Amino acid sequence: MLDADSGTFLDIDPLRPVEEQTALFAEALSRTPDATVVAHSWGGTLVGIAMAHDVARPTALVLVEPAMFDLARTNESVSHHIDVMTDARTLADAGDLRGFWNLVKPMMFGAQATDDDWKEDEPHAARFAQLTLPWGFDLDEALPGLPPTLVITGAWWDGYEAIAQSLVGRGAQHIQLQGAGHRPQDLPGFSRVLNDWKAR
Numbered sequence: 350m351l352d353a354d355s356g357t358f359l360d361i362d363p364l365r366p367v368e369e370q371t372a373l374f375a376e377a378l379s380r381t382p383d384a385t386v387v388a389h390s391w392g393g394t395l396v397g398i399a400m401a402h403d404v405a406r407p408t409a410l411v412l413v414e415p416a417m418f419d420l421a422r423t424n425e426s427v428s429h430h431i432d433v434m435t436d437a438r439t440l441a442d443a444g445d446l447r448g449f450w451n452l453v454k455p456m457m458f459g460a461q462a463t464d465d466d467w468k469e470d471e472p473h474a475a476r477f478a479q480l481t482l483p484w485g486f487d488l489d490e491a492l493p494g495l496p497p498t499l500v501i502t503g504a505w506w507d508g509y510e511a512i513a514q515s516l517v518g519r520g521a522q523h524i525q526l527q528g529a530g531h532r533p534q535d536l537p538g539f540s541r542v543l544n545d546w547k548a549r
Contacts, residue, residue, distance in 0.1 A: 357381065363391050363480050370395055375405035385409040385547060389534060390416045394483040401491035410498040411543060412516065413534050414509050419488035424511035430456070431484055441478035450474040495519050499546045501526055503533045522546065 359377050361370050374395060378384065386407040388396045393415025399405040421427045433456055441449035447462070450470060454462040457477075462470065498521035500513045505527070513523045524542055526533035533539060 356387070357384070361392060361395060364476075367395070367398060367481055371399045371402070371404045374399055378405045378407065383408055385411060387411040387413065387534075387543070388415065389413040390531065391481070391483055393417060394486070394488075397488050397492055398486050400493060401486065401488055407496055409547070410496055411546075412498060412500045412521070414502055414531050415500065415512060415516070416483035417488055417512050417516070418484035418508075419486055420492075420515035421508065421511035422484070422489070424508055426506065426508035427511060430508060434482060438478065438482065446471070446474050446478060449478050453477060489515075492519070495521055498522070499524065499543070501533050501539075501542065503527060503530050505530045 393412040394417050397417050418427050437449045437452040451462045500516050500521045500523045502509045502513050502525050504525040517523050526536050529535045
């Protein structure tokens, strides 16, 4: 069975250097080498980096909306996302956190950045500006063949669907679970999908 009670949860801090994060993942996997790794968003990118650099390799893998943007950089949605975030990070690095948030909040959270909300938004913006960007790791060229892999997307953004299709081209299976946006793992049918796939 694949469920919350039978799993081990790894607390990955996306503010830490990527090398530390991959080392933490590799150490955890070494304790349970036959585990099926379930990774969401940046976690999926981190697993891809670990495999690409031969740091760790799961025996089976479930990628939930993996942010492996390197695999679909020619997709229009992915390309636009990278362009906007690159511009935003340039502003943040220059000390213009509000300018950063003016670009990021509409794209990532579907709301405009306003003066009224800035006091509440500022700490979120500051943290978001420090997160590792999930591209620039040459995964398209460096990622080796996949272990048995299931990719689950929420069918809400073309970019994640394009990433999923790239992984399908590498041998993964792909299932869409609609209704929870970027978090299909919150849907009641998520555990059943995982268990059915594991059984096959």
